[in-house]
Amino acid sequence: MKDSSTPDSSITRSVKGKATTENVNANGASQVSEQKQQWWPSPAKLNIFLHILGRFDNGYHQLQSLFQMLDYGDELAFDVTNDGKITMATPLEGVPDEENLIIRAAKLLANKTKTPFGVSISLNKRLPMGGGIGGGSSNAATALVALNQLWSTGLNEDELAQLGLALGADVPIFVRGKTAFAGGVGEDIMPAPQDEKWYLVANPNVHVSTGAVFTHPDLPRNTPPIQWKDYKFEETRNDCQQLVANCHPEVANLLQWLLHYAPSRMTGTGACVFATFSDKTSAEQVMAKMPNAWQGFVAKGVNSSPLLNKIEQ
């Protein structure tokens, strides 16, 4: 697998190797410097299990989940400007800029902090959209965390997580960047380091709408709460899996195929499915056998996300 700090060669060609980047110093003054384009990681997550305990009055569901951070994902680069404009240098196909969670995150931070700066943002998209692996939410979190540093807007982690929650239930967990148990709508987070495992994440090429799953009348919503200390994978499940597999036979077929090789389960509201291995080679061997109709990637489960590692460097 490629180092997450290095862009794909196709992307390297589409952005300049050297970029003029605005650096903001501690006084809020700015200086323009020639520096190598910096890529910020925007990792994927897996919901190792996903229990639905009930529904809040606002329609959102009360969840319990183990969010596993992966060492694989998208990448974003930021060219800070003086003009206050927030733009995508690489628009995302099918997503108008004003709906792109990256732009929405940057605008939210700019409005909250009244920064005079702007930014032009490049995205190297690797994660399938609507896959249940958190691509859009992770992109939003990376934009918040990176711009808070590049604009010197000085928000702390709690403030960034709170801001992110307005963009999506999964944004806070990516801001915090730790493999964690989560409750509430997904924002009540308790870091929970796990043994290192390797995952084959496979995409059956169907798009599952998170909203449609959560509004479906057949979704089970009454799983009793578990104590985190009692967590065992075999005693948990993804409460959305049966419903999604019934509505999307491709998800059911993929799961059935993967289960021949390793413990496997759907992540989030689908459509991606993950299979769990103790080593990278075994995961890659199964990926090599996978029918061509399905795509996938192999990633390591990490306790600190690549974004958190970059911030803490």
Ligand SMILES: C[C@](O)(CO)[C@H](O)COP(=O)(O)OP(=O)(O)OC[C@H]1O[C@@H](n2ccc(N)nc2=O)[C@H](O)[C@@H]1O
């Ligand atoms: C199911 C998960 O994928 C687990 O990681 C997430 O909690 C979904 O997080 P997300 O994509 O960031 O979700 P949002 O963008 O906030 O919400 C999408 C839709 O999912 C539903 N939704 C989401 C999260 C939640 N706890 N309860 C819900 O009912 C809501 O109907 C909402 O309209």
Ligand SMILES: Nc1ncnc2c1ncn2[C@@H]1O[C@H](COP(=O)(O)OP(=O)(O)OP(=O)(O)O)[C@@H](O)[C@H]1O
């Ligand atoms: N930067 C972005 N990247 C991906 N999707 C985005 C982005 N901005 C907006 N979206 C919209 O969000 C939808 C869901 O995409 P996303 O990849 O986050 O789904 P997901 O993996 O199912 O997320 P989750 O696991 O958080 O439910 C997309 O279909 C797209 O319309």
